Amino acid sequence: MKNFIKNNIEKRMTLPALVMVLLLAVCGCETDEDQTVATLTNLVLSEEFDSDGAPNPAVWGYDIGRGPNGDGWGNQELQYYTDRSDNVEVQNGVLLITARQESFEGASYTSARLLTKDLFEQKFGRFEARIRLPYGQGIWPAFWMLGADIDENPWPAAGEIDIMEYRGQQPTVLVGSVHGPGYSGGDAISKEFILENDRFDTGFHIFGIEWGPDYVNFYVDDFLYNRITPEDVTGPWVFDKPFFILMNLAVGGSFVGAPNAETEFPQTMLVDYVRVYN
Amino acid sequence: MKNIKYKNLRFVFLLSLSMAVFYSCERDFSDDVEFATFSTTADVFTDSPVGLGSNFYFPFLNSKATAFRVDNEVGFESEASIRIDVPNANDPEGSFAGAIFRIDGAGRDLSGYDALTFYAKASRGIVIGEIGFGQDFEENKFQVTRNGVTLSTDWVKYVIPIPDPSKLVEERGMLWFSAGTDATAGFGYTFWMDEVKFERLGNIAQPRPAILNGADIAQEGFLGIPITIQGLTQTFNIGSGENITLTAKPGYFDFESTNVDVARANELGEVSVVGTGEATITASLANVAAAGSLALNVTRAFDFAPTPPQRDPSDVISIFSDAYTNVGVDYFNGFFIPDGQTTQGGAPPLDLNGDRVINYTQLNFVGIGFFTDVAPVNATAMETLHLDIKVNEAIAPGDFIRLQLLNSVGNNETSGEYTINGDALTTDGWVSFDIPLSDFVGLTDRSQLGLLFFITDSTISDIFVDNIYFYR
Structure with a gap:
């Protein structure tokens, strides 16, 4: 299963490839090749963003500023995070996280980071969001999770699951990763998924994981593109405790580089919903 | 009898058949109207030209026709592949390669x-x-141009997006290119397309379309003087994340005017000025608003300078006039900015x-040059300098326009000046001047005239100038 996914399915399958797979399936090959994207269907969190204004405060808090060390959240990010409606607001059934180019508290950009820390956390389950991404050099949106014990057990020991990361300068490429002790930052266990004949900034796509005791399955829309298990990580498996959810839109930083003159502002990440199942 | 019967049968058969055909035709037509469509063939050149017919290659004028x-x-x-041999700039058969398919x-x-x-590559x-x-x-x-396509020595895929595909329902222009040797010191090279x-x-x-x-x-717009909207582009972000800006013809754009009684734009991007008042021209491309606009304030028809009299061509050396044949001029504004020039x-x-017509604004001084890339003017046989000036502002006591002529610029240079006092000029009115060259005190030699300066020291800052010529 693991090898098949890792080595054979790099991109969304073309029709001939799909026919081939079906033929192989008909020929009685391993049942492992059936892809079941999501099996967990008991909805436990459903943030649909149906009320205009600020997102539900019972679920969503904010990180404000440039990070505890003032260093762009450890990534040299350039934005100052706020909870102003200019940067985060629900409108017409969609959560808008907007990065703006403006001088603010010493930064050249503003944006927002929402998190469910101390408000919602869960061990295992299915976590997904339907999002339309922004675009442009230096634009870095993410939908991700951190171990809920991060205050006692600092990163990377707490663990991080990046359900969706994306570089605005690569509008067809999604990155899904896990970070933990011995495999964090540039050494994260990571895989790219390339959208063929489409892109992530022109329509909504579902970004999700299904997470169990010894695996994290990564999917986009109805396509499972990666499975990470304890055998894949080069350190202890730390994904066996509650995690909370984060959504943010960074500007600049080590993952994407700085915006350039061609980057259009403002840029907005549109979130239709966030749903969690177990 | 038998024969007739057979004919009748056949007639009945044909009639019923034609009714059936007619009936089914009608059904087809009313249920699912299909318009005549043109070929949707995608390929232009694979291992040979595809579906272009026999006579598809048309080189540009002055290009090397055999480059392809x-x-x-x-x-x-x-x-x-398509091979284009871009000729050396001095190739007698043509100085560049350019053609349409x-x-x-x-x-x-x-x-x-x-x-x-x-x-x-x-x-x-x-x-x-x-x-x-x-x-x-x-x-x-529906011409589209991608300017400045950088090729390397290995094959790379290039993308030229269509600004609005819905416009291209019957297009014959499949490909065009133009390549020269400005960047290679005039030496030719080869490129291939496949x-x-x-x-x-x-x-x-x-999509981010733009006009202007x-x-x-x-x-300011003037009654009856049309303006062509330039700078029409469409920019896309393509799959690689690269922004590609294309030059697009007006046919892709829809133009709009805020006041069609003042100005209106046609599908060629030509703005007709039809009435007094204010109007702003904007545009959209495939329902996306284009950046850029042209705001016109129209109060009057343009007041042109008086038309100069007909003269024997041998009696005139014209620098700038629509009435005579002009000599070559390097520039009408030398932009001597290091010397403190503000003039636009x-x-x-x-x-x-x-x-x-020349309109100088923010005028303090400005030079018209005709000695660098063109032959200087030998005005030895000429007697008079003519020019028409209209001042577009109030004239105060002490205002002036000083003219200066330079001979043999930078090399045993001599010069002479003539000052027009403000009281000889008219606000918002053309005044014609015929100044004897002998009045340019100090201009001892006028066999290699190369510069004409207008100097106001900012006393007068906005003028129109027309019909600058020497005559006898």
Whole structure:
């Protein structure tokens, strides 16, 4: 299963490839090749963003500023995070996280980071969001999770699951990763998924994981593109405790580089919903 | 009898058949109207030209007509490609390579595609001036140009997005290019193109059309003087994340005026000025608003300078006039900015429906030069300098326009000045001056005149100038 996914399915399958797979399936090959994207269907969190204004405060808090060390959240990010409606607001059934180019508290950009820390956390389950991404050099949106014990057990020991990361300068490429002790930052266990004949900034796509005791399955829309298990990580498996959810839109930083003159502002990440199942 | 019966039977059979056919035709027509459509063939060149017919290659005027051939040895994952041998600049057969590939026959329906794509490489790293499609040597209505396409020595895929595919329902211009040797010191090179085809990539997005290169321009408009909207572009972000800006013809745009009783734009981007008042011209492309606008304030017809009298050509040396043949001029504004010049305008002169006028603004001093790349003027046989000046502002006591003529610029230079006092000028009115060259005190030699300065020391800052010529 693991090898098949890792080595054979790099991109969304073309029709001939799909026919081939079906033929192989008909020929009685391993049942492992059936892809079941999501099996967990008991909805436990459903943030649909149906009320205009600020997102539900019972679920969503904010990180404000440039990070505890003032260093762009450890990534040299350039934005100052706020909870102003200019940067985060629900409108017409969609959560808008907007990065703006403006001088603010010493930064050249503003944006927002929402998190469910101390408000919602869960061990295992299915976590997904339907999002339309922004675009442009230096634009870095993410939908991700951190171990809920991060205050006692600092990163990377707490663990991080990046359900969706994306570089605005690569509008067809999604990155899904896990970070933990011995495999964090540039050494994260990571895989790219390339959208063929489409892109992530022109329509909504579902970004999700299904997470169990010894695996994290990564999917986009109805396509499972990666499975990470304890055998894949080069350190202890730390994904066996509650995690909370984060959504943010960074500007600049080590993952994407700085915006350039061609980057259009403002840029907005549109979130239709966030749903969690177990 | 038998015979007749047979005929009747056949008639009945044919009638019923035709009724059936007619009936089914009618059903087809009313249920599902299908319009005549043109070929949707995507390929332009694979291993040979595809569906272009026999007579498809039309080189540009003054280009080397034989620059194109099919190379049967080089290709992208194949053994054939379009080969363009860009000639040396001094090639007697043509100084550059440029041509259109036009279908010899009916056009294609390209509305289902979103880009022209091709692989290309060159014999050296080079920037090809222009590559595009939609040029047919007829209306060129939907011509698209990607400027400055950088080729390397290995095959790379290039994308030229279609600004609005819905416009291309019958297009004959499949490919065009123009390549010169400005960047190679006049020396030629070769480039190849292969797998030239229209594709639906699905990742051409984020359209950002613009008119006037995205600038919001406000200017005075004059009754009856049309203005052509320039700087029409469409920018896309393509799948690689690269922004590609194309030059697009007005045919892709829809123009709008806030007041059609003042100004209106047609499908060619030509703005007609039809009444007094204010109007702003904007545009959209495929329902996306274009950046840039032209705000016109129209109060009057343009007041042109008086037309000079007819003269024997041998009695006139004209620097700037629509009435005579002008000598070559390097510039109408030398922009001597290090010397403190503030003057704008004249680069180029205004073109009011074919009638050229110079408008200097922020004038403190400005020079018209005719000695660098052109022969200086030998005005030895001439007696008089004529010019027409209109001052577009109030004239205060002490205002002046000083004219200075320089001979043999920078080399045993001599010069002379003549000062027009403010009381000889008229606010908002043309005044003609005929100044004896002998009044330019100090100009002892006028056999190599090269510069004419207008100096006001900012006392007068906005003027029109026309009809600058020497005569006898």
